[in-house]
Amino acid sequence: MAKTLYDPHAIEPKWQAIWEERQAFRTPSDPELLASRPKFYALDMFPYPSGAGLHVGHPEGYTATDVVSRMKRMQGFNVLHPMGWDAFGLPAERAAVREGKHPADITLRNIDNFRRQIQRLGFGYDWEREVNTSAVDYYRWTQWIFLKLYERGLAYMAEVPVNWCPALGTVLANEEVKDGKYVETGDPVERRSMNQWMLRITVYAERLLEDLELVDWPEHVKEMQRHWIGRSEGAEIVFAIGGREETFDVFTTRPDTLFGCTYCVLSPEHPLVATITSEAQRSAVESYVAESATKSDLQRTDLAKEKSGVYTGADAVHPVTGDRVPIWVADYVLMSYGSGAIMAVPGQDERDWEFAELYDLPIVRTVRPPADFDGKAYLGDGPAINSEFLDGLEIAAAKAKMIAWLEEHGAGSGRVEYRLRDWLFSRQRYWGEPFPIVHAEDGEIVALAYDELPVELPPIDEYRPTDDGRPPLARADPDWLEVSLPDGRKATRETNTMPQWAGSCWYYLRYLDAGNEELPFAPEAERYWMPVDLYIGGVEHAVLHLLYARFWHKVLYDCGLVSTQEPFQKLFNQGMILAYSYQDAQGKYYHPDEVEERGERFFAGDVEVTSQVEKMSKSKLNVVNPDDVIGEYGADSMRLYELFMGPLEQQKPWQTTGVEGVYRFLHRSWRLVVDEGSGELSNKLTDAPPASEPELERLLHKTIKKVSSDTETLQMNTAISQLMIFVNEATQASSLPREIASAFVRALAPYAPHLAEELWARLGGDGLVSLAEWPEHDEALCEDETITIVVQVNGKKRDELEVAKDADRETVEEAALASEKAQRFLDGKEPKKVIVVPGRLVNIVV
RNA sequence: GCCGGAGUGGCGGAAUUGGCAGACGCGACGGACUCAAAAUCCGUUUCCCGCAAGGGAGUGGGGGUUCGAGUCCCCCCUCCGGCACCA
Incomplete structure (x- = not known):
């Protein structure tokens, strides 16, 4: 006779079709419901x-x-x-x-x-x-929301330095660039100045930061966002330039150290550099600025180990003392942060110290370091020195006093600076949302009306930029490209598209x-x-x-x-799923199917290979395709293994033998209900009440409790482990009350829904198990009648006792002292102290 | 360099508030079934000594708090992730 084995390939398509037919997972829309x-x-x-x-x-x-x-x-x-x-x-x-x-x-x-x-x-x-x-019926609403942003002044066009990626032929947002490369592909990125769409995300910096308090997110993600937003409190200080009208602002988080400012630095891109440079210094400054301009961000960061700079020949006027301090140009000051200019305080800043040493600039400490301090710049707290009216104050007080002084004398003010920049929102690509924007012939930017949406992507012949460097949409037919405004002006459509x-x-x-x-x-x-x-x-x-x-x-x-x-x-x-890969001594990769283990070592044919856990990738021949896994073990095994591998948030390697483990578990679950020989229901199933199998009943309730709470908290690996424990016990039991089987199948349903539907139907359950009521656990049945108490002598386990679950301290203590094994280790000595932890252990100290 | 996170058997990983370390699964070993194999089922499986009973060691390393530490504190090592001239 043919055996009726668990066959996911028969069960799974069947139930998927039924779910679809009965619309089991349609979101409810009935207002009353x-x-x-x-x-x-x-x-x-x-x-x-x-x-x-x-x-x-x-x-x-x-x-x-x-x-x-x-x-x-x-x-x-x-x-x-x-x-x-x-x-x-x-x-x-x-x-x-x-x-x-x-x-x-x-x-x-x-x-x-x-x-x-x-x-x-x-x-x-x-x-x-x-x-x-x-799809047009989606992106018309993306355009609609863009118009909302535009109306609120949050979208604007500006000539800005952008990250241009030649390999992609488009600009990128700051967030997409790291170490001078595009984060996705590693293609190099260079700086260019272009007229681009920007979104004023910086207006929301404070709220984006503060409202992280409102959400339940992993702490490290919040931390990454906080860091990206990069709020810092400090002051903006105005420096006059000796013998000139112009002034420049610097941002500092340490206004308390102003008396230690012995020079200032402008970024090479700072607009004042050209104007203030003296004739004597002009050629040196110009060649320095030109050299910085050719360096990519990557080079500028790499070369950062050795600082460099040039004196401009101009001097700034110290806003408090009126002293002259030299103004330098150096590329360790970035135009993209603050005002692109700094007051240098070598005494309290490592970068400034390094620069000052290199160019022999004066160093003044304005915070007294501890007596045993032998470093260079001192960043710690301490009393202010060499700082006139600040002397003796700790940093926080000194900052406040200096800001008050600056505000009173119109030389500056308290200020909060963010690292976050406005979001560069246009791309020179075809396959993105067109902007609902036209450019009138007189240069005015005109937003379309809401009823003119959608602006559909026009067909074009080629998806490359035009020969004169305009985006692909500039290739569109004039019918699309050129529009007449209601007031009769001619206009051209925006040809940039939105980013992904x-x-x-x-x-x-x-x-x-x-x-x-x-x-x-x-x-x-x-x-x-x-x-x-x-x-x-x-x-x-x-x-x-x-x-x-x-x-x-x-x-x-x-x-x-x-x-x-x-x-x-x-x-x-969720953590990334990795996979084992195999490499020989030359670094050549072998497919896991070619590799066999002999003793402790691995071989691909006759070649010895080493194994390692790596990110899945085609070139490493270690990609696991879900179609293959489902083809062999079925979707329920795939689902279960994905979650059983380990904690959801952790990185972990895929192991095909692990899939077999959960596949076996599903087989055992099947056999719990179905007799494989006859195909009928297992004859272990009874109509007796759950209490006829008291041990199993208790285990069921513990299982329901643990599966419910572990699922809620996304600890699915331990929820599955508990289901396995239940199946192992139930397999051993001599009978299986239907009510217990029914509750188990419902608890299994979220994890292995196809198998659960099949078992539910065979057990005669109403409707779909996917829509059945989740089982409730009975707290009283989650505790055992008797519990095992561990008896320790001096912290070492010597014996175990079975006691009633509500046994009081005295009873437990007496029983523990009476334990023969414990007595042996007491060696006749009087216990100095006996610690009783109800429900857990007794520790006898001698 | 700075900021996070993590180090537990051969492997993936479990362990309420500090309270039996190693659940569950894989792998391995032994056994049953079989002509045989696969599948399945049963048993063993942290390491060391021991025939056994039993004993000892043990959660990256070192120190500490405690009756008791994988869990708390201090120092160190390693790995992973993020940031990196942000003034």
């Missing part, structure tokens, strides 16, 4: 649909949100759990050039593949709310009401569903996406369009 239950909004960071398809890292976070949403749904929450596509971006544009197709076609093809792969995992997404940022971040700044709002043709989303939907209750994604978005989205959200809040200050109440970062 919405009002009657609490809501839960579980959000995944939506993927960019690349041509490479899904890798096993993607589903980790998706599985976690799916498990939580499924449990919440069973617990009676209205659940919103959507998925969509961050679909604008350069790779599709490049593929379009390569294949001679339109980027939209490439994008749709990739989306279909991603959707297929994601659907195989059996996630309970509401596909009716799927969004695609590159634009679409992801508000997609979580579009999900609330994805089909709305009148508005980006209805206010009542927003009030009901926001904020996002759980947002899971990779830490790589800690600054970029999360900062930009928070910024837009706050603008929408100020427009009265959203009701919460912050969009994402709880954020969680």
Whole structure:
């Protein structure tokens, strides 16, 4: 007779079809139902649909949100759990050039593949709310929000120094550049001056910083944002220039050290450099400035080890003492921070000390270092010295007094400076949102009216910039490019497009009401569903996406369009999934399938290789494809293993043998209910009450309790471990009451939903287990009748005792002292002290 | 250099407020079933001494607090992540 084994390939497509047919995961929309239950909004960071398809890292976070949403749904929450596509971006544009197709076609093809792969995992997404940022009915609303920003004066065009990436043929935002390279590809970036769109995110710096207090996010992500915003308190001080009209401002966090200022430094890009330089110094300064201009940011930082600079020949007037101090030009002062000029205080600043030593400039200490201090610049606290009216004051008091003095004498004021810069918001690409902006022939920038949206991407022949360096959209037909304004003026459309971040700044709002043709989303939907209750994604978005989205959200809040200050109440970062890779002595990689272990060593054929854990990558031949895993073990095993590997937030290596472990667990779960020989229900199942198997009943309640709380706190690895413990025990038990089996299947359902549906149906459960009621645990049954008490002598375990769970101190102490094994170690000595920890242990000290 | 986070068996990892270190899984070893294998099931599995009973050591290293430390404090080492002339 054919055995009825657990067969995920039969079960999984079947239940996925039924879920779809019964619309099991449609978000409730009935107003009465919405009002009657609490809501839960579980959000995944939506993927960019690349041509490479899904890798096993993607589903980790998706599985976690799916498990939580499924449990919440069973617990009676209205659940919103959507998925969509961050679909604008350069790779599709490049593929379009390569294949001679339109980027939209490439994008749709990739989306279909991603959707297929994601659907195989059996996630309970509401596909009716799927969004695609590159679809016209989505990006018209991105343009709509841009108009809101523009109206509020938060979007402007300016000639600014930009990060130009020649390899990409476009500019990049500050956040996209690190060490002079594009963070995604490592392509070098250079400085250029260009007329570009900027968003005034700096206006929101303080709120973006403060409101981090309101959200439940990992501390290190908050820390990264705080650092990126980079608030520092200090003072702006005005310096006059000897013999000239001009003045310049410096920003300092140490106004208390003003008396120690022995020179000033301007950045090479500072506008005053050219005007104040003396004739004698002109050629030296000019060649220094020219040299700095040719250096990339990378070189400037690298060469930072050795400072350099040139005297301008001009002197500044010390605002308090009236002394002359020399003004230098040096590239250790950046034009992009503060005012691009500093007062140098070598006594209290390491960089200034180094520079002063190099060029033999005077050094004056204005804070007395401790007697044993033998360093150079002293940054610690101490009484002010050499500082006239500040002498004797500690730093904080000295700062306050100096700021008061400056304000009184009109020489400066207290000031807060931020590291955060305005957001460079335009790109020279085709595959992005067109700006709803035209340029009139007289140069005026004109925003389109709301009813003129959308501005659709026009077809063009080639996706390269024009020969004279204008963006690809400049190639569009004049029908698109040229417009007449209502007042009769002729105008040209903006040909830059928005950066990829634009679409992801508000997609979580579009999900609330994805089909709305009148508005980006209805206010009542927003009030009901926001904020996002759980947002899971990779830490790589800690600054970029999360900062930009928070910024837009706050603008929408100020427009009265959203009701919460912050969009994402709880954020969680899943750790990256790594994989073993194998390399020989020459560094050549081998596919894991070629490698076998012999003893302690690894070989690929006859070649000895070493193993290591690395990021998955094609070149390292260690990429694991979810389709292959599902093909072999099924989606439930894939889901379970993704979460069982270890703590969600941790990096961890993929191990195929680990998938087999959870696959075996699902087999055991199957056999608990189904007799594999006959295909009928297992004859261990009984209609007897749960109490007929008291041990198992207790374990069930402990399991429900632990699975509920561990799922809530995203400790899914230990929740699964508890389910395994239950199955192991239940397998041993002589009978299995149906009620117990039913509760177990419901607790398993969020994790292995296909198997759970099948078992639920076989057990005769009502409807879908995905929509069944989550089991409740009975606290009284979560405690054992008797507990094991450990008996220690001098802190070492010597014996165990079984006592009633409510046994009092005296009883436990007596029993422990009576223990034969304990007595042996007491060696006849009188106990000096006996510590009783009820329910845990007794420690006898001699 | 600065700021975070982490170091636990052969491996992934568990351990309320300080209270039985190593749950669960992998791997390995032994056994059952089988002509045999796979699958499955049962058992063992931190290390050292011991036939065993039993004993000793043990959570990166060193010190401390405590009846008791993986957990708290101090110093050091290693790894990972972020930032890096931000005045």
